[in-house]
Amino acid sequence: MELLYHLLPDTTNLQLKRWQFDKVQGTITLIVSAVQTVINCPVCNHPTHRIHSHYERKLTDLPWADYSITLQLRVRKFFCINTLCKRRIFTERLTSVTAPWARRTLRLAQRLSAIGLSLGGAAGVRLSEQLGVTASRNTLLKLVRSIPLPPIVTPQILGVDE
Ligand SMILES: [Zn+2]
Structure with a gap:
C-alpha cells in the first residue's frame, strides 16, 4: 500500500x-x-x-x-x-493532478503531448498504443495545440545583420 x-x-x-x-x-x-x-x-x-x-x-x-x-x-x-x-x-x-473537466491526469496528458509533438497524429497513435497510453489522433493533436507557446523575447541589442 x-x-x-x-x-x-x-x-x-x-x-x-x-x-x-x-x-x-x-x-x-x-x-x-x-x-x-x-x-x-x-x-x-x-x-x-x-x-x-x-x-x-x-x-x-x-x-x-x-x-x-x-x-x-x-x-x-x-x-x-x-x-x-x-x-x-x-x-x-x-491543479497538480488534473485540469478541470479532463479525464486524464496531467502527467499522462504531458506524455501524450510529447508523443504528439514528436510524431504527429497517426504515428503518435501507433506509438501510444505500444506504450499502453492509447489516445485518438484528434486527442493527440488537441493536446499539442494546447501547449502554450514560448514567450516572444525582443532582443535588447540588434546586430547589423539582423
Ligand atoms: Zn467566495
Missing part, C-alpha cells in the same frame, strides 16, 4: 484510501481523495471547511507495467462562507 501511495501523481495532496486489482482486465483502480481540509474559495479566496457534497471523478493515469491505472477521485464541493461573495458553492481544484 505504501508503494502505491508513492506512485500517486501528487503525494502531498492526495491520500490513497484503497485500491482494486483486476488481473483479468489488466486494470488497477486507486481510490483517492484530497488531503486538505480547508480550501480557499476561487472567487474571494476566503478559506472554508464546510463541505456541501461529494462526487466521483475517474482519471486515467500512466500505466504501470502492463496494467492500466485509473484514479477514482472523490471530489468535494464546498460552501463559501464569505457572505459578501457571489459564489455560494465551489468544487475543489486539484
Whole structure:
C-alpha cells in the first residue's frame, strides 16, 4: 500500500484510501481523495471547511507495467462562507493532478503531448498504443495545440545583420 501511495501523481495532496486489482482486465483502480481540509474559495479566496457534497471523478493515469491505472477521485464541493461573495458553492481544484473537466491526469496528458509533438497524429497513435497510453489522433493533436507557446523575447541589442 505504501508503494502505491508513492506512485500517486501528487503525494502531498492526495491520500490513497484503497485500491482494486483486476488481473483479468489488466486494470488497477486507486481510490483517492484530497488531503486538505480547508480550501480557499476561487472567487474571494476566503478559506472554508464546510463541505456541501461529494462526487466521483475517474482519471486515467500512466500505466504501470502492463496494467492500466485509473484514479477514482472523490471530489468535494464546498460552501463559501464569505457572505459578501457571489459564489455560494465551489468544487475543489486539484491543479497538480488534473485540469478541470479532463479525464486524464496531467502527467499522462504531458506524455501524450510529447508523443504528439514528436510524431504527429497517426504515428503518435501507433506509438501510444505500444506504450499502453492509447489516445485518438484528434486527442493527440488537441493536446499539442494546447501547449502554450514560448514567450516572444525582443532582443535588447540588434546586430547589423539582423
Ligand atoms: Zn467566495
